[in-house]
Amino acid sequence: MSVFRNRSNIFDLEYGELRGYINDSFYTYINSNHIGDGLIWNGSKLTGPAYINCFMFGLTYSTGITQSGTWVKLNTETTEGFSRDGFTHTNNRITNTDGYRVCKCEAIISISSGNNNEIHIAFYKNGNEIVPCSEQELVTNSGGRLSGASIQCLVPLDKDDFVEVWVKNQSGTADIVCENFNLIVQEM
Numbered sequence: 001m002s003v004f005r006n007r008s009n010i011f012d013l014e015y016g017e018l019r020g021y022i023n024d025s026f027y028t029y030i031n032s033n034h035i036g037d038g039l040i041w042n043g044s045k046l047t048g049p050a051y052i053n054c055f056m057f058g059l060t061y062s063t064g065i066t067q068s069g070t071w072v073k074l075n076t077e078t079t080e081g082f083s084r085d086g087f088t089h090t091n092n093r094i095t096n097t098d099g100y101r102v103c104k105c106e107a108i109i110s111i112s113s114g115n116n117n118e119i120h121i122a123f124y125k126n127g128n129e130i131v132p133c134s135e136q137e138l139v140t141n142s143g144g145r146l147s148g149a150s151i152q153c154l155v156p157l158d159k160d161d162f163v164e165v166w167v168k169n170q171s172g173t174a175d176i177v178c179e180n181f182n183l184i185v186q187e188m
Contacts, residue, residue, distance in 0.1 A: 048084075049186055049187040049188065050084055050085035050086050050087060050098065050101070050186070050187040051082070051083065051084055051085075051087070051184070051185065051186040051187065052080065052081075052082070052083035052084070052087035052088075052089055052094055052184070052185050053080070053081040053082055053083070053182065053183060053184040053185075054078040054079060054080050054081060054089045054092075054094070054182075054183050055078060055079060055081055055181060055182045055183070056076045056077055056078045056079065056178065056180065056181040057180050057181075058180075059077060059179075060177050060178065060179050061075045061076050061077060061177070061178050062075060062175045062176070062177045062178075063075040063167060063175060063176045063177070063178065064175055065168075065169045065172075065173045065174060065175050065176060066173060067173065068168075068169060068170065068171065068172050068173055069168055069169075069170050070168055071120075071122075071124070071130065071166045071167070071168045072166060072167060072168065072176075073092065073124070073127070073164055073165075073166050074092055074109070074121075074164070074165045074166060074167050074176070074178055074181070075092075075178065076091055076092045076165075076178050076181050077091055078091050078092055078181060078183065085098065085187075086098030087185060092164050092165055092181070092183065093162050093163070093164045094162060094163055094164075094183065094185045095160065095161070095162040096157040096158070096159060096160065096161050096162070097159065097160070098159060099158075099159055100156070100157070100158050100159070101156075101157055101187045101188075102154055102155070102156050102157075102187070102188045103154070103155055103156075103157050103163075103185050103186060103187050103188060104152065104153075104154055104184075104185070104186050104188055105123050105131075105134070105151075105152060105153055105154075105155050105163050105183075105184070105185050106150070106151070106152040106183070106184045106185075106186075107121070107123070107150065107151050107152070107165045107181070107182065107183045107184075108148060108149065108150045108180075108181075108182045109121065109149050109150075109165065109178060109180065109181045109182075110145070110146065110147045110148060110149070110178075110179045110180040110181075111140075111145075111146050111149070111167075111176050111177060111178050111179060112140065112144045112145050112146070112176075112177045112179065113140050113144055113146070113169060113174045113175065113176045113177065114140065114144055114169070114171065114172055114174030115140065115141075115142050115143065115144045116139060116140060116141070116142060116171070117139065117140045117144070117169055117170075117171040117172060117174055118137060118138075118139055118169070118170040118171045119137075119138050119139070119140060119146060119149075119167060119168070119169055119170070119171075119176060120135055120136065120137050120138075120167065120168045120170055121135070121136050121138065121149055121151050121165065121166075121167050122134045122135035122136070122151060122165075122166055122167075123151065123153060123155065123163050123164070123165060123166070124163065124164050124165075124166045125155060125157075125161060125162070125163055126161055126162060127162070127164065130166070131153050131155050131163070133153045133154075134151045134152070134153035134155075135151070136149065136150075136151050137170070144174075151165070154188065163185065165181075165183065
């Protein structure tokens with residue numbers, strides 16, 4: 001038996017049936033023919049937030065840096081993990097295939113570059129505009145590594161808008177080598 005709780009009721013799921021009322025206009029109904037249909041509000045199906053993630057582990061991809069202080073899309077070969085409702089994935093790019101929505105974007109990367117290099121990481125929207133609140137300034141250690149660097153922000157996305165992770169080496173022209181990468185986008 002599974003128990004679902006909210007402020008006013010407890011719902012028990014037995015033998016493929018779930019029934020309960022929060023008030024006259026909000027109800028849930030799932031029977032053996034409708035498992036997975038989710039919540040119903042005034043006859044319309046409600047779903048949870050849309051999401052997607054992609055990742056790269058155990059590979060190394062170099063991002064060429066030809067000029068210090070210039071933003072470049074991080075070179076990766078990512079694999080899609082889980083997704084739901086209106087996002088697609090290609091290498092280091094998540095595209096919104098649904099209507100307008102505000103999304104939380106999160107990325108965690110491990111890279112290497114020159115020793116003690118100042119590396120900036122940020123989300124770019126549609127390949128041409130930085131998402132300012134996402135930019136992080138980080139410094140590689142004396143061995144040239146930067147592990148578990150993370151960025152996150154909220155980004156408004158229209159249909160066909162996309163986000164990518166971009167980087168720049170503020171200290172010089174040493175390439176940035178991506179070793180691990182995890183990108184998550186979730187509708188708020």
